[in-house]
Amino acid sequence: xxxxxxxxxxxxxxxxxxxxxxxxxxxxxxxxxxxxxxxxxxxxxxxxxxxxxxxxxxxxxxxxxxxxxxxxxxxxxxxxxxxxxxxxxxxxxxxxxxxxxxxxxxxxxxxxxxxxxxxxxxxxxxxxxxxxxxxxxxxxxxxxxxxxxxxxxxxxxxxxxxxxxxxxxxxxxxxxxxxxxx
Numbered sequence: 001x002x003x004x005x006x007x008x009x010x011x012x013x014x015x016x017x018x019x020x021x022x023x024x025x026x027x028x029x030x031x032x033x034x035x036x037x038x039x040x041x042x043x044x045x046x047x048x049x050x051x052x053x054x055x056x057x058x059x060x061x062x063x064x065x066x067x068x069x070x071x072x073x074x075x076x077x078x079x080x081x082x083x084x085x086x087x088x089x090x091x092x093x094x095x096x097x098x099x100x101x102x103x104x105x106x107x108x109x110x111x112x113x114x115x116x117x118x119x120x121x122x123x124x125x126x127x128x129x130x131x132x133x134x135x136x137x138x139x140x141x142x143x144x145x146x147x148x149x150x151x152x153x154x155x156x157x158x159x160x161x162x163x164x165x166x167x168x169x170x171x172x173x174x175x176x177x178x179x180x181x182x
Contacts, residue, residue, distance in 0.1 A: 012064055013047055020046070023069050023138055027076050037079055046071040065140075066133030070118075073137055077111045117170035121163065128163040135160060 013020070024039035024046070049071045122129035134140045134148070142160065146153040 013050065013068075016065065016068075017043075019065070019138075020068055020072075023065075024072050026139060027069075027072050027137065037076075042072050042075055045075050049075070065138045066130050069133050069137035073115060077115050080111060113171050114167075117167045120170050121166055124166070125163075128159060128166065131156070131159050132163050132167065 021039050021043050024042040028037060028039055028042065046068055050068065118129055118132055121132065131145065134145050135142070140148075142153045142156045146156045149156065
C-alpha cells in the first residue's frame with residue numbers, strides 16, 4: 001500500500017522532531033529572539049508551511065532538513081520584521097526579566113541580508129546553498145555532510161569556503177551572474 005505524500009511528510013517530520021526542535025532553538029538563540037517566540041512555536045509553524053508544500057516530496061533527510069531549516073529561518077526573520085514594524089508599534093517592546101542574555105543578538109537587517117544572500121546563492125548554485133543550510137542552520141559537521149553527499153570531507157570543506165566567499169560577495173551587493181558573462 002503506497003503512502004500519500006502528506007503521510008510520508010508527517011512520518012518524516014515526526015522522526016526528525018527532536019533534531020528540528022534543536023535547529024529551531026539554535027535559530028532563536030542566534031537571532032536573539034525574545035521570550036514571545038518559543039522553539040516549539042517555530043517548529044509547529046514550520047510544520048504548517050511544510051504541509052502547504054503540495055506535490056513535492058522531500059524523501060532524503062539531506063533534502064528535508066535544509067528545507068525545514070530554511071523555513072524556520074524565514075519564520076524567525078518574519079517575526080523580527082513584524083516586531084520591528086513601526087505601524088504595528090514595533091518601536092515599543094515588552095521586556096521580561098531574563099536570567100541569562102544571548103551571547104549574540106542579530107540585527108534584523110543582518111538576518112534579512114543573509115536570508116536574501118542564501119536565496120540568491122540557491123539560484124546561482126543550489127548545492128552550495130543546501131550546504132549552507134546543512135552546516136550553518138542544521139549544525140552538521142563536514143564529515144556528516146560528506147556522508148550525506150557521498151564525497152570526501154575535504155570536498156565539503158572546499159565547497160564551504162566557496163559558499164562563504166559567494167555569500168560575502170552577495171551580501172556586499174555583487175552580482176554573481178556578471179562573473180558568468182566574462
